[in-house]
Amino acid sequence: MASDQQSQEARVLHVLSFDVEEHFQVSAFWSDARRQQWDRLESRVEQNTLRLSDLLAYAETKATFFVLGWVAERHPGLIKALAKQGHEIASHGYGHELVSNQTESEFRDDVRRSKCILEELTGKMVFGYRAPSFSITDRTPWALPILVEEGYLYDSSIYARFQPSKKVGMQTCAQEIMTTAGPIFEIALPTANLCGIQLPTPGGGYFRLLPYSASRMFLRQFEKTGTQFVMYLHPWEIDPDQPRMEGSVISKLRHYLNLERTEQRLQYLLRDFAFAPVADAIQPIRDMCQARVQGGAAPCAVFG
Numbered sequence: 536m537a538s539d540q541q542s543q544e545a546r547v548l549h550v551l552s553f554d555v556e557e558h559f560q561v562s563a564f565w566s567d568a569r570r571q572q573w574d575r576l577e578s579r580v581e582q583n584t585l586r587l588s589d590l591l592a593y594a595e596t597k598a599t600f601f602v603l604g605w606v607a608e609r610h611p612g613l614i615k616a617l618a619k620q621g622h623e624i625a626s627h628g629y630g631h632e633l634v635s636n637q638t639e640s641e642f643r644d645d646v647r648r649s650k651c652i653l654e655e656l657t658g659k660m661v662f663g664y665r666a667p668s669f670s671i672t673d674r675t676p677w678a679l680p681i682l683v684e685e686g687y688l689y690d691s692s693i694y695a696r697f698q699p700s701k702k703v704g705m706q707t708c709a710q711e712i713m714t715t716a717g718p719i720f721e722i723a724l725p726t727a728n729l730c731g732i733q734l735p736t737p738g739g740g741y742f743r744l745l746p747y748s749a750s751r752m753f754l755r756q757f758e759k760t761g762t763q764f765v766m767y768l769h770p771w772e773i774d775p776d777q778p779r780m781e782g783s784v785i786s787k788l789r790h791y792l793n794l795e796r797t798e799q800r801l802q803y804l805l806r807d808f809a810f811a812p813v814a815d816a817i818q819p820i821r822d823m824c825q826a827r828v829q830g831g832a833a834p835c836a837v838f839g
């Protein structure tokens with residue numbers, strides 16, 4: 536009985552994703568003054584991302600890397616290497632400005648610029664987008680149609696509070712949303728209902744906050760219903776030696792909590808569960824990505 540249950544659970548392929556940005560680019564420490572200093576602050580994204588790729592190679596696991604265009608311009612070899620290793624390269628926008636702080640025109644420029652940089656570097660189409668700090672909300676109803684118009688097939692910027700127009704199926708975290716510009720898949724980050732309160736499930740800071748046993752329990756709950764989980768982390772979350780930034784007590788607590796424990800927890804996670812990139816783990820998206828590639832559109836073709 537127990538082994539039957541384990542083999543049933545082992546068939547669930549979860550999504551593993553990383554948002555590739557510098558430790559000083561996070562929204563919690565954002566200020567216009569700091570933005571002006573980005574090129575003078577200590578860069579640690581390459582060494583941290585390489586450590587992640589080593590962990591993934593050891594676990595024989597591929598992931599989706601949502602990369603900032605700003606980072607890709609400064610570390611082109613890193614992005615090329617990730618793509619060559621078989622990881623999916625997707626977009627985290629260009630400059631890490633919250634979507635809710637941008638105009639429609641600024642958002643379009645941001646997602647277009649990053650997509651083009653990444654496609655030119657890797658020679659492969661970019662299909663996915665994740666907004667800084669999951670900042671696509673009901674205050675930015677124009678964001679998803681713009682992503683469709685710019686050639687994106689899926690978005691992963693919304694905690695599962697958004698009401699989809701159509702569910703693809705109960706066995707997947709992907710939901711198809713019909714926008715004014717056409718359909719797009721939303722890879723929602725799931726929430727868990729605890730006593731009537733919707734709580735984010737472990738990724739990022741929540742993964743660092745909770746003991747690993749709690750994260751494992753969450754994932755096993757997902758597996759009992761055959762539901763795919765969406766895991767996300769940042770390269771700076773496995774870097775306890777990163778320089779400390781000035782900021783509010785809450786921001787510092789959130790950003791620096793348990794950094795020294797994250798790498799080992801990730802190793803446990805890769806040992807205990809099966810993961811893949813979005814474009815492999817989710818069947819409808821895999822089909823659409825393959826169809827787009829077979830259609831022969833060149834990288835950056837959507838904007839000529």
Ligand SMILES: [Zn+2]
Binds near residue numbers: 554631
């Ligand atoms: Zn980010």
